[in-house]
Amino acid sequence: MIECPHLPVPPRPEPDPLTATCPECEAAGSHPVQLRLCLECGHVGCCDSSPYRHATAHFHATGHAVMRSFEPGQSWRWCYVEQRLV
Numbered sequence: 578m579i580e581c582p583h584l585p586v587p588p589r590p591e592p593d594p595l596t597a598t599c600p601e602c603e604a605a606g607s608h609p610v611q612l613r614l615c616l617e618c619g620h621v622g623c624c625d626s627s628p629y630r631h632a633t634a635h636f637h638a639t640g641h642a643v644m645r646s647f648e649p650g651q652s653w654r655w656c657y658v659e660q661r662l663v
Contacts, residue, residue, distance in 0.1 A: 583656050595619045607623075613632035613646060614646075
């Protein structure tokens with residue numbers, strides 16, 4: 578993985594997920610596509626392939642720059658500021 582100044586400094590543990598799915602999609606009656614976990618606060622949001630793009634909206638609302646895939650078997654991370662995998 579690439580170094581990223583926006584990634585919380587290890588050995589800080591990942592936050593616990595606040596929910597098991599995207600709460601904004603649930604409230605809207607929408608089905609999320611591919612979940613993402615905010616590494617700053619634990620918010621779970623849907624990816625940009627979902628109609629509402631809640632993970633990206635969370636970044637714009639909070640400035641929390643790095644998320645990781647919240648899908649089973651995936652551990653990649655994305656920095657919204659750097660626009661790259663980290």
